[in-house]
Amino acid sequence: MPQHRALEQWVDQVARVTRPDRIHWCDGSEEEHQVLIEGMLRDGTLIGLNHQRYPGCYLHRSHPSDVARTEHLTFICTSRQEDAGPTNNWMAPAEARGQVGKLFEGSMRGRTMFVIPYLMGPAGSPYSKVGVEITDSPYVVVNMRLMTRMGKIALERFGGSDSFVRGLHSLGDLSPDRRFILHFPEERLIWSIGSGYGGNALLGKKCHSLRIASWIGREEGWLAEHTLIIGVEDPAGQVTYMAAAFPSACGKTNLAMLVPPAEFSGYKVWTVGDDIAWMHIGSDGRLRAINPEAGFFGVAPGTSVKTNPNITAAVDRNTIFTNVAVTPDGEPWWEGKDPTPPDGLVDWRGNPWTPGKEPAAHPNSRFTVAASQCPSISPSWEDPEGVPISAILFGGRRARVAPLVYQAYSWQHGVFVGAGMASETTAAQSGAVGVTRRDPMAMIPFCGYHMADYFAHWLNMGARIACPPAIFHVNWFRTDSHGRFLWPGFGENIRALKWILERVRGQGEAVETPIGFVPTPDALDLDGLRLPDGTTDELLRIDTDAWDAEQAEQGLFFDRLTPRLPDEIRQEHAMLRARLSRLSVSVNAVEPPRAL
Numbered sequence: 088m089p090q091h092r093a094l095e096q097w098v099d100q101v102a103r104v105t106r107p108d109r110i111h112w113c114d115g116s117e118e119e120h121q122v123l124i125e126g127m128l129r130d131g132t133l134i135g136l137n138h139q140r141y142p143g144c145y146l147h148r149s150h151p152s153d154v155a156r157t158e159h160l161t162f163i164c165t166s167r168q169e170d171a172g173p174t175n176n177w178m179a180p181a182e183a184r185g186q187v188g189k190l191f192e193g194s195m196r197g198r199t200m201f202v203i204p205y206l207m208g209p210a211g212s213p214y215s216k217v218g219v220e221i222t223d224s225p226y227v228v229v230n231m232r233l234m235t236r237m238g239k240i241a242l243e244r245f246g247g248s249d250s251f252v253r254g255l256h257s258l259g260d261l262s263p264d265r266r267f268i269l270h271f272p273e274e275r276l277i278w279s280i281g282s283g284y285g286g287n288a289l290l291g292k293k294c295h296s297l298r299i300a301s302w303i304g305r306e307e308g309w310l311a312e313h314t315l316i317i318g319v320e321d322p323a324g325q326v327t328y329m330a331a332a333f334p335s336a337c338g339k340t341n342l343a344m345l346v347p348p349a350e351f352s353g354y355k356v357w358t359v360g361d362d363i364a365w366m367h368i369g370s371d372g373r374l375r376a377i378n379p380e381a382g383f384f385g386v387a388p389g390t391s392v393k394t395n396p397n398i399t400a401a402v403d404r405n406t407i408f409t410n411v412a413v414t415p416d417g418e419p420w421w422e423g424k425d426p427t428p429p430d431g432l433v434d435w436r437g438n439p440w441t442p443g444k445e446p447a448a449h450p451n452s453r454f455t456v457a458a459s460q461c462p463s464i465s466p467s468w469e470d471p472e473g474v475p476i477s478a479i480l481f482g483g484r485r486a487r488v489a490p491l492v493y494q495a496y497s498w499q500h501g502v503f504v505g506a507g508m509a510s511e512t513t514a515a516q517s518g519a520v521g522v523t524r525r526d527p528m529a530m531i532p533f534c535g536y537h538m539a540d541y542f543a544h545w546l547n548m549g550a551r552i553a554c555p556p557a558i559f560h561v562n563w564f565r566t567d568s569h570g571r572f573l574w575p576g577f578g579e580n581i582r583a584l585k586w587i588l589e590r591v592r593g594q595g596e597a598v599e600t601p602i603g604f605v606p607t608p609d610a611l612d613l614d615g616l617r618l619p620d621g622t623t624d625e626l627l628r629i630d631t632d633a634w635d636a637e638q639a640e641q642g643l644f645f646d647r648l649t650p651r652l653p654d655e656i657r658q659e660h661a662m663l664r665a666r667l668s669r670l671s672v673s674v675n676a677v678e679p680p681r682a683l
């Protein structure tokens with residue numbers, strides 16, 4: 088590779104430290120892929136699945152202590168601690184190099200070192216970026232081949248340039264005690280050791296496309312966000328694009344591939360992306376989104392023909408499954424795939440499974456599949472200019488507090504709504520599940536810099552967009568007093584999307600409430616959906632006591648971000664408080680809310 092001198096020098100330097108037996112430059116070809124697969128079948132890294140029913144599909148069982156992102160071992164290594172902000176773990180760059188550099192010494196002995204040039208974003212897009220990941224994991228290589236545009240296509244793109252994101256990854260000894268995921272945003276550098284799991288090891292994904300890219304985006308004036316991208320086609324054939332930010336394992340993949348119920352057969356949802364969007368201001372002044380990824384790394388449990396027929400059709404070939412269970416016929420299986428588990432399952436650890444105690448598939452088990460295999464993939468998904476975004480949705484898992492859907496009053500208020508987001512934790516990260524945590528814009532684990540500066544960047548972006556997208560908040564997860572979901576979710580979510588579409592077009596009935604515009608009960612098209620009496624009211628209800636507690640929690644979170652917190656966020660918070668206190672007065676006076 089004589090024309091890629093900077094890359095070659097870096098590869099040499101890494102090899103001198105990590106001491107691999109061999110170096111392999113990945114070209115992304117089918118032949119290379121087959122050789123890697125065969126090697127992994129031989130050494131047990133991959134297990135073949137039923138090739139009649141699942142051609143080209145394999146199972147990988149990860150180390151049982153390495154099944155999710157480890158946020159407590161993830162660091163931002165900026166020269167000044169305050170630039171990482173209070174919501175990130177920080178390590179001084181010199182200390183990080185000293186401490187973690189030692190772990191890389193000889194870490195690839197006896198292994199092959201793979202050099203993976205990759206492109207994030209469509210070929211030919213001015214918004215795409217090149218990265219190179221060095222890894223000693225062939226599992227990472229075959230996943231990166233699905234998740235990015237890998238090999239020749241990336242090398243062609245960056246020519247002789249030395250500006251590419253460098254990602255160094257080694258499995259090390261897989262010990263959680265020697266596991267670190269480090270980001271040096273000032274140097275566009277990532278170091279990850281001790282984990283083979285998705286978000287820790289596929290460095291093009293969260294590490295590059297969110298943590299490093301969010302930093303670059305602020306410098307260059309664009310947004311790197313944890314959002315799906317969809318085109319919603321109405322019965323007249325008009326497609327409106329939306330981006331939606333939900334935390335990991337909160338249904339982004341399902342919403343991205345939504346199939347509407349029969350009553351909505353004139354509507355169609357086109358998938359542009361299921362996890363990450365890079366959003367730039369286009370030459371037309373609009374906010375335009377590209378999906379930097381080329382595949383989906385989705386959560387398997389809960390996925391079925393009913394909940395997501397599109398992904399079900401996509402993962403029946405050329406798919407890598409991680410930590411799912413296997414049927415006696417060699418088919419992949421996970422909770423929710425069928426109503427009753429088949430007999431004779433082998434669980435995700437490789438042991439015979441007995442129903443009752445533990446799930447057969449790990450709750451964070453995953454599939455990796457090329458986006459092009461998805462039947463709902465949008466004809467515009469590789470548009471180099473990106474798709475024009477008309478609405479941005481924020482959302483999370485909230486058993487209480489957040490109504491089904493509401494609209495922010497303005498861009499500034501919408502940024503506040505995103506900044507004030509919270510969600511209950513899931514199995515996508517190690518640690519307790521179901522704990523409510525503040526997760527602004529679903530970026531708390533992924534923003535590579537100070538959250539307060541991130542809010543300021545959002546506010547600045549809004550001022551520069553000719554026609555800023557309308558901002559909404561959704562919550563599919565509200566429950567009743569028995570803990571049962573009030574809303575059926577999945578395909579039925581089109582009903583909320585329809586109201587969003589209408590609002591974007593200046594239609595759709597709404598009530599002005601302290602938190603934003605909430606649909607009037609009649610404004611939601613619930614035709615054919617038989618919800619128990621009172622459910623719609625409950626789904627749309629603003630519980631002032633709960634919101635009082637919520638705004639207090641928001642205040643505590645914002646306090647952590649002072650003094651950098653933008654005044655606009657403080658003002659919006661104060662205005663929310665004022666509106667909430669007015670509402671308690673008006674409720675006491677039985678004053679009807681103002682219908683718009």
Ligand code: SAT
Nearest residue numbers: 156285286292335515
């Ligand atoms: O972090 S991953 O990319 O492995 C998946 C997720 O948690 O969103």
Ligand code: MN
Nearest residue numbers: 313334335362
């Ligand atoms: Mn994600």
